[in-house]
Amino acid sequence: MFNSIITDTVTPQSFFICIGVAFVLGMIVALTHQWTAKRSYGRSASAGMVTTLATLPMLVSVAIMLVNGNLGAGVAVMGIFSLIRFRSIPGNSRSILSVFFAMAIGLAVGTGYIAFAAIFTVIVAIMLLILSGLAFGESTVREKKLTVLVPEDIDYTDVFDEIFAVYTNNHFLEKAKTTNMGSLFELVYRIELKEGVNEKEFIDKLRIKNGNLKVALSHMLMEEEL
Numbered sequence: 001m002f003n004s005i006i007t008d009t010v011t012p013q014s015f016f017i018c019i020g021v022a023f024v025l026g027m028i029v030a031l032t033h034q035w036t037a038k039r040s041y042g043r044s045a046s047a048g049m050v051t052t053l054a055t056l057p058m059l060v061s062v063a064i065m066l067v068n069g070n071l072g073a074g075v076a077v078m079g080i081f082s083l084i085r086f087r088s089i090p091g092n093s094r095s096i097l098s099v100f101f102a103m104a105i106g107l108a109v110g111t112g113y114i115a116f117a118a119i120f121t122v123i124v125a126i127m128l129l130i131l132s133g134l135a136f137g138e139s140t141v142r143e144k145k146l147t148v149l150v151p152e153d154i155d156y157t158d159v160f161d162e163i164f165a166v167y168t169n170n171h172f173l174e175k176a177k178t179t180n181m182g183s184l185f186e187l188v189y190r191i192e193l194k195e196g197v198n199e200k201e202f203i204d205k206l207r208i209k210n211g212n213l214k215v216a217l218s219h220m221l222m223e224e225e226l
Contacts, residue, residue, distance in 0.1 A: 006112030010065045014112065018065065019058050022109040025121045026057040026102055032125045033098040036132040049095060053102050060106025146171075146189040148206055149179070149213040156185050159209060167202045169194055184213070 005014050030053040101124060108117035150156050156176060164171045168191045175188040193202070199217060206215045 002113060002116045004112030005114055006065070015065065017114065018061050018109050018112065021114050021117065022058040022061040022106055023054070025105045025109070025117060026054040028121055028125055029057070029098060029102045029105065030054040032128055033094070036128055037094060049098075053098050056099065056102040057106035057109060060103050061110035064107055064110025143190065143192050145216075145218050146191050146206075147214070147216040147218075148187045148189070148210055149215075150185050150187060150210045151213070152178070152183055152185060154185075154210075156187055160206060163202070163205045163209065164191070167194060167197050167205070168192055 005017060010018075030050045033053055034050055105117050105121055108120065148160070150159065160171075171189050171191040173187060174190050175186075177186050178184070179186045193199070203215050203217060207213075
């Protein structure tokens, strides 16, 4: 059942079977990623990411076929694909998982193990859908990212403590850096809002303190491509 359809050389028949299967399995990976992303983040994955996941198994399988299934060369090829991915915009953990999922499928198909790749794809896709449906590992805390600009002459260490005491359960200053030629500080907080808090009112209070400079409140999602 798990025998390879590729023996000594790649025949035209085995080539077309492999790239066809790789594309179908890649579509399963892409659709799984799209569904889980929408389930977790409330928005679909980008078209570029979905297209990448749909075609990546096919590209990896062709690369593996070109090196005649040599394991060492195959590992090197996978490393090259990884460098290409991580040299571009960093991905979140979900997109990284999907990329390696697609690459593993391409490796299996490229060495001719069609049945193995198909069963592996179905099992992993079902597991991902189940975990996503159960919201496994997802926090129920209303945690958000707060970015605030303050003038350089303000001691930012405790300037917002009174406001945080009223509107948040806890807060943590993750980063402070200078901006605008050193005339401003950009503060990045991780905060947990209290239940029923009016976000506009919270932001207005911050604006009064920071002289109506920039205040940005967003969900704790990494700002990268899904």
